[in-house]
Amino acid sequence: MTEAEARKAARIALNLDDDEDDDSIGVAHGRGHSGTGWYAWHAEYPSEGSVRVDVPRKHKRKEGT
Secondary structure, eight states, X not given: OOHHHHHHHHHHHTTOOTTSOGGGEEEEEEEXXXXXXXXXXXXXXXXXXXXXXXXXXXXXXXXXX
């Protein structure tokens, strides 16, 4: 997953409106509460926590299933 894809997933996960710019999203790749991956948070409310926006490798669906 690229940073751009993580930002797009973050907009969905954080339930942001289309009129909110990308400055309202924080994203980072690293080790967090759900393992290593892409995490996103609302920049105005960082104390509310983050959400992992990628799917861990062991949970990815195999093609054709």
